[in-house]
Amino acid sequence: MVKAAVLKGVEQVEIMEFPKPKVAKDCALARVEVCGICGSDPHIYQGHLPVPYPIILGHEVSLILEEMGPEYPRHDVLGNPVKEGDRVALVPAYNCGKCVVCKLQPQRHNLCEKGECYGVTLQCSKEPHLFGGYAEYMYLYPEAWIYKCPEGMSAEVLALADPLAVGLRGLDAACSPGLPWAREGFGVGKTVLIQGLGTIGILTAAAAKAAGASAVYAIDGVKSRIDMSYKFGVDEVIDFNEYKTPEERLARVNKLTNGMGCDVVIELAGVPAVFQEAINLTRRGGKLIELGHYTDVGTIPINPQVISFREIEIVGLWAYAAPELGTAISLIQQTMDRFPYADLITHRYHIDEADQALKEARDRNCIKSVILGK
Ligand SMILES: [Zn+2]
Ligand SMILES: [Zn+2]
Structure with a gap:
């Protein structure tokens, strides 16, 4: 039998056992080594995203291929040979390849009309049940x-x-279709402001620095996250316990950027008021990237005139397209000596402790917590 933590409704987690499935000829069974608790998982737990209960949460997985059907590919997407016993990462979302989005915008796998996502959209009452990383x-x-x-x-x-x-x-x-030398969009020498230093925020800071940003600033208020972010290339964190109002934070950003605001602002807090604030922190002609709201946590008033006057380009993003996981693995590999990635994992839980893990992640007591598999 296979143990799993099943989300049966809002804040209802039950530890269940499923039969170990028979592997179809073009499929595979993989042992979960580790599954990260995504920032969105506690939101799903609290009911902020419609999901087809019951589901097994978890999509940030490291897996060991245990049994591969005879027709399951013997190589990964980049052509590297894989065999049973190998460690692999999984792109949790997969697309249908047939809908109008898949045909006309194949680079946007993540917008497929019939797309599925492990740990989010696949109901575990259906066989073979094991569709999530917890x-x-x-x-x-x-x-x-x-x-x-x-x-x-x-x-x-x-x-x-x-x-x-x-x-x-x-x-x-934030790069495209900008001309970085003309002070448009992200590129070498640009300033980046990250709102929210969860795992994604800290990793995005590291990526921006590795890609040539001249300065990376951040806004957060959790001491452990702030301290950690300095090891990942952040130049200054504007602590909202010290800079308490949006006006004070704007004044600090203006001070740091000669009164201009940041070339690129990335909203990663998942709090509507933070998006509202971002519009003023982005320089005129700058780019504002909204990707913190994977789940629906409400609305906020916006003054459209500010967007026009500041000529801000706002880009909304939903998860990521499959090739980007390969880029991420490659970047980690290239920068392993520069950034202490392993230090980001601050909490580890067994599958039986999933409910407690989700509650603690919800209360933001950790940086990255993980569920340990078998
Ligand atoms: Zn995630
Ligand atoms: Zn599709």
Whole structure:
């Protein structure tokens, strides 16, 4: 039998056992080593996103391929050979390949009309049940992309590739179609402000620095996260316990940027008022990337005139497209000596403790917490 933590309704987690499935010829069964608790998981737990209960949460996984059907691919998406016993990362969302979005915008896998996502949209009452990472095993369909883990990368660090991919998508979207030398969008020498230093915020700071940002600033108020962010390339954190009002934070950002505001602002707090504030923190002609609101936590008034006057480009993003997980793994590999990725994992829980883990993540007591698999 396979143990899993099942979300049966709002804040209702039950530990259940499922039969170990028979593997279809084009599928695979993988043992879960580690599954990160995404910032969105506690929101799903609290009912901020409609999901088809019951589900097994968890999509930031490091897996060991345990049994591969005879027709399951023997290579990852980049062509690296894979065999049973290999460690892989999974792109949790997979697309249908047939709908109008898949045909006309194949680079936006994540917007597929019939797309599914492990740990979010797949009901675990249906066979073969194992569709989420808070479990001992996961069942892999051939549509879902896998990436082989590079030599020397631990399971916990590999599981950070998923949140990093979300942040990289933010930086990618801030590049295009800008001309960085003309002070448009993200590029070498630009200033970046990150609102919210959860795991994605900290990893996005590291990525921005690695990609040549001249300065990376952040806004947060949790001491452990602020301290950690300085190890990941953040130049200054504006602590909202010290700079208490939006006006005080704006004054500080203006001081740091010669009165201009930041070239790129990335909203990663998932709090509507933070998006409202971001509009004033972005320089005139700058880019504002909204990707903190994977779940629905409410609305906020916006003054459209400020957006016009400041000529801000606002880009909304939803999760990431499958190729970005490969970019994230590659970036971690290139910068492993520069940033202490393993230090981001501050809390570890067993599957039986999933309910407690979600509550503690909801209360923001941790940086990255993980569920340990089998
Ligand atoms: Zn995630
Ligand atoms: Zn589709």
